[in-house]
Amino acid sequence: MRLVSRRLHVDAVTALDEVRWRARGGRSLDVNPFFEPDFLVPAMRHLGGRGLRLLVVENAVGEWIACAPVRPLGWRAGRPFLGLSVWENAYGGVGIPLIDARMPSAAAAFVRRLRIEPPHSAVVLVEVPADGAGLAAMEHAADGVVRLRTGHRPALRRSPDGESALARVPARRRRELGRLHRRLQQRHPGAAVVEPDPASGWVEDFLRLELRSWKGPARTAVASRSADTRFFREAMRRHAAHGRLHVAALVVDGRPIAMSCNIRAGKSMFGFRRAYDQAWSRYSPGHILDVAVMGMVEAIGGVEVFDTMADPVDSSLRHVWPDSVPICTVAIPSIGPIGSLAGLLISAQGRRLR
Numbered sequence: 328m329r330l331v332s333r334r335l336h337v338d339a340v341t342a343l344d345e346v347r348w349r350a351r352g353g354r355s356l357d358v359n360p361f362f363e364p365d366f367l368v369p370a371m372r373h374l375g376g377r378g379l380r381l382l383v384v385e386n387a388v389g390e391w392i393a394c395a396p397v398r399p400l401g402w403r404a405g406r407p408f409l410g411l412s413v414w415e416n417a418y419g420g421v422g423i424p425l426i427d428a429r430m431p432s433a434a435a436a437f438v439r440r441l442r443i444e445p446p447h448s449a450v451v452l453v454e455v456p457a458d459g460a461g462l463a464a465m466e467h468a469a470d471g472v473v474r475l476r477t478g479h480r481p482a483l484r485r486s487p488d489g490e491s492a493l494a495r496v497p498a499r500r501r502r503e504l505g506r507l508h509r510r511l512q513q514r515h516p517g518a519a520v521v522e523p524d525p526a527s528g529w530v531e532d533f534l535r536l537e538l539r540s541w542k543g544p545a546r547t548a549v550a551s552r553s554a555d556t557r558f559f560r561e562a563m564r565r566h567a568a569h570g571r572l573h574v575a576a577l578v579v580d581g582r583p584i585a586m587s588c589n590i591r592a593g594k595s596m597f598g599f600r601r602a603y604d605q606a607w608s609r610y611s612p613g614h615i616l617d618v619a620v621m622g623m624v625e626a627i628g629g630v631e632v633f634d635t636m637a638d639p640v641d642s643s644l645r646h647v648w649p650d651s652v653p654i655c656t657v658a659i660p661s662i663g664p665i666g667s668l669a670g671l672l673i674s675a676q677g678r679r680l681r
Contacts, residue, residue, distance in 0.1 A: 329387045330384055330385065330386055330387075330392065330436050331384070331385060331387075332382065332383060332385075332440045333382075333383045334382055334383075334397075335380060335381040335383060336380060336381075337368060337371035337372050337375065337379075338372075340368065340381065345364045345368075347385075347389065347390060347391045348363070348364050348391055348394065349363065349364055350390075350391070351391040351392070351393075351427065354427060354428055354429060355425040355426055355427065355461070356423075356426045356427075356428045356434070356459070356460040356461040357421075357423045357426075357459040357460055357461040358592040358593040358594070358595050359421045359422075359423050359424075359425060360566075360571070360590045360591075360592040360597060361418075361419035361420055361421050361597075362394065362395055362396065362419075362421070362423075362424065362425050363425070363592070364565075365562065365565035365569060365571070366419070366562050366565075366566070366590075367381070367396060369557075369558045369561035369562045369565065370416055370418065370419070370558055370562065371396060372558070372561075373554045373555070373557045373558035373561070374416050374417075374418075374554060374555065374558055375396075375398075375414075376398070377398075377399075378398045378399045379396060379397075379398045379414060380396070380397060380398070381394060381395075381396050381397075382394060382395055382396070382397045382440065382441070384433075384437050391427075392426070392427040392430050392433045392437070393424055393425060393426045393433050393434070393437035393440075394424065394425050395413050395424035395425065395437075396413065396414035397411050397413055397414060397441075397450075398411070398412055398414050399411060399412070400412050400451065410448040410449040410450060410451060410661070411441065411449075411450045411451075411661075412450070412451045412452075412453075413441075413450065413452040413453070415454065417547075417555075418555075418558070418559075418562075418599070418600075419454070420454060420597055420599070420634070420636035421454055421456065421597070422453045422454040422455050423452070423455050423456055423459060423461040423462065424437055424452075424461065426461050426464065426465075433464075434461070434464035434465050434468045435469070437465075438465050438468045438469045438472075438659065439468075439469070441659060441661075442659060442660070442661045443661070448660075448661055449658050449659060449660050450658070450659045451656065451657070451658050451659075452656070452657040452658075452659075453656045453657075454654050454656075455656070455657050456652065456653070456654060457474070457477055457653035457654055457655040458652075462655075462657065465657075465659075471659065471660045472657060472658075472659050473658050473659075474656070475655070475656040475657065475658055476656040477653060477654070477655040478639030478640070478653070478654055478655070479639055479651035479652065479653050479654070480634060480635060480636060480637055480638075480639050480651060480652050480654060481635045481637050481644040481645050481650075481651060482632060482633060482634050482635055482648055482650045482651050482652045483621055483624060483625075483632070483633040483648055483650055484631065484632050484650040485625065485630070485631045485632070491621075491622075492621040492622070492624075492625060492649055493618060493621060493622065495650075496618070496647060496648075496649055497646065500646050500647060504611065504614055504615060504618055504647075507610050507611050507615060508610075508615045511579075511610045511615070515579045515580070517578075517579055517580040517581070518577070518579045519578055520575065520577050520578075520615075520616065520619040521575070521576050521578055522573070522574060522575055522576075522623065523574045523575075523576055525563075525567040525573070525574050526567045526568075529574050529586075530560055530563050530564075532583050532586070533549075533574075533583075533586050533588060533600070533602065534548075534549055534550040534556065534559070535550075536585075536586055536602050536603075536604060537549055537550060537600075537602040538550055538551075539604045539605060539606065540602040540603055540604065540605055541605060542602060549600070563588070566590055571590060571591045572588070572589070572590060573589040573591060573596065573623070574587070574589070575589075575616060575619060575620050575623060576616070577603075577612050577615055577616045577619070579607075583604075584603060584604040584606075584610075585601075585602070585603035585612035585615065585616040586601065586602055586603075586616070587600075587601045587616055587617075587620050588600045588601070589620070589633075591627075591630065594629055594630060594631040594632065595630070595631065595632045595633075595634065596624060596627075596630050596633045596634070597633075597634050597636055598620075598633065598634065598635040598636050598637070599636065601613060601616075601617075603616070614647050617644070617647050617648065618647070620633075621633075621648075632652065634652050635648055639654070
C-alpha cells in the first residue's frame with residue numbers, strides 16, 4: 328500500500344485531521360495520551376517552539392497509520408543540525424509514537440520516515456515504555472535502534488489475584504500514613520477526600536494550590552508562566568469533554584490541601600499533575616491522597632495500570648506506590664554516511680550504559 332508523509336504545523340491541523348488523529352490514538356500499539364490531539368494541540372500551540380511539527384504517515388485513503396511531534400535537536404547559522412528529536416515538553420510523560428496496531432508494516436514505515444527526515448544524523452526518543460509493543464516493533468523494523476538509559480517509574484498494576492494496592496504498600500509506610508491521616512481528621516474533622524467533577528472549576532483551585540506548593544518558589548508551577556497556564560486550561564477542558572479526566576482532592580473545610588489530576592487512555596491512567604500545600608506538609612497530604620487514589624483507580628473498571636509519571640529517582644513515591652513501569656531513552660541513527668557514524672557512536676554509548 329502506498330504511504331505518504333506530512334509535517335504539519337499545529338495551525339495547519341484541520342477538523343478532519345483531528346478525527347483521523349483521534350482514531351489513530353485509539354488503535355495504537357501503545358497508548359500515549361500525550362501524543363493525542365486533546366493534549367498535543369494545546370501543547371504545540373502554547374509551548375511549542377522553533378521547528379516543531381507533527382510528523383504524520385498516512386495511507387492512500389488518508390488514514391493516519393503513525394504520528395509523533397518532532398523538532399530539530401539544535402540550530403546553527405539559522406539551520407537545523409545534529410539530529411531530530413521526538414518532542415518532549417515539561418508536561419508530557421510518554422515519548423512513544425502512535426503506531427497503527429492493525430498494520431504490521433506501520434512501525435517500519437514510520438521508522439524509515441524518521442530516519443530520512445532532515446537533518447541526517449540520528450533521532451532521539453525519551454520516556455519510551457521499555458516493555459511496550461511500540462518499541463519492540465520499532466526494534467524489529469530497523470537495525471541500530473539503541474536503548475541508552477532505562478529507569479523505573481512508581482506505578483500501580485492491578486493484581487491478577489485481586490490483592491489490593493494498599494496491602495502491597497510496605498507495612499511500615501502504610502501504618503505511618505494511616506497515623507498521619509487519623510491525626511489530620513482528629514485535628515480537622517472537616518478533612519475528606521473528594522472527587523471533583525472534571526467539568527467544574529477545579530482547574531483554578533489546582534493552579535492556586537500548585538503555587539502554594541514547593542513548585543511555587545521553584546517557579547515550576549503551571550501558573551508560573553502564562554503560556555503554560557493557557558495550555559493547562561485548554562488541555563484539561565478537552566480531556567474533560569471526552570470523559571478522560573480524573574481528579575481527586577484532599578480538602579479541609581472545603582479548601583484543597585492536596586490534588587491529583589490524572590488522564591485516562593485505554594487500560595492505563597497517568598498521574599499528570601499532583602500538588603500539595605506546603606503549610607500542611609507535616610501530615611504528608613500528598614501521600615495520603617496517593618493512597619486514596621490507589622483505591623479509586625482499583626474501583627474504576629478497565630484500568631490495569633496507573634503510571635505516576637514521577638521521576639524514576641523520586642524515592643518518596645517509590646515507598647508508597649507498590650509497582651513500577653520501565654521507561655527508556657532510545658536513539659535511532661539516520662540513513663546515510665552521517666547516520667552511520669552517529670550509529671557507531673550511539674552503539675558505543677549504549678554499551679557503556681548497560
